[in-house]
Amino acid sequence: MFTGIVEELGEVTAVENLGDSSRFRLRGPLVTEDAKHGDSIAVNGVCLTVVETGGGEFTADVMAETLNRSSLGALTTGSRVNLERPMAVGDRLGGHIVQGHVDGTGTILARTPSENWEIVKISLPAALRRYVVEKGSITVDGVSLTVVDAAADHFTISLIPTTLALTTLGIKEPGDPVNLEVDVIAKYVERLLGDTTTGGIAQ
Secondary structure, X not given: OEOOOOOEEEEEEEEEEOOOEEEEEEEOOOOOOOOOOOOEEEEOOEEEEEEEEEOOEEEEEEEHHHHHHOOHHHOOOOOEEEEEOOOOOOOOOOOOOEOOOOOEEEEEEEEEEOOOOEEEEEEOOHHHHHHXXXXXXXXXXXXXXEEEEEOOOEEEEEEOXXXXXXXXXXXXXXXXEEEEEEOHHHHHHHHHXXXXXXXXXXX
């Protein structure tokens, strides 16, 4: 479990194409200081398993399913990434409950800078519309954020200077893809109240 509070702005140092999967090597001295084989680290909001670690870097294998459902497939050597270790029991929950399981991808449509913050408009896949509400929580590339406006095909977020400086959201441009994870509690509530496709009660 993660909180969507990015710990470190890391970098992809190598990408190995393995046919139906890829192996990434990423630099992140902070998140690897106590990491070991089998641990989890969120990369742009995607929970990955550490294969090897050393010298402030770690490697992770990314399966075709993850490449197809997230924007990780677009990463190349030199790409900057948001990194977060899983929360420890007893820690403060600074953001919201984040699983690192990407629900879909959106595209940055526009950026509107202001004096002390920036409004970012992001496309919203049709399948995720019902989970995104004004003032609700959403994770964008692993960053826990509050939805400013929620429309049928897009939503907006407001980024403070800290987020702009310490995450990849400060350098993403219109046209760039981003990973989206909606509030898991909303999905559980929907399931418990009933299957929306059949009108029956979920068993």
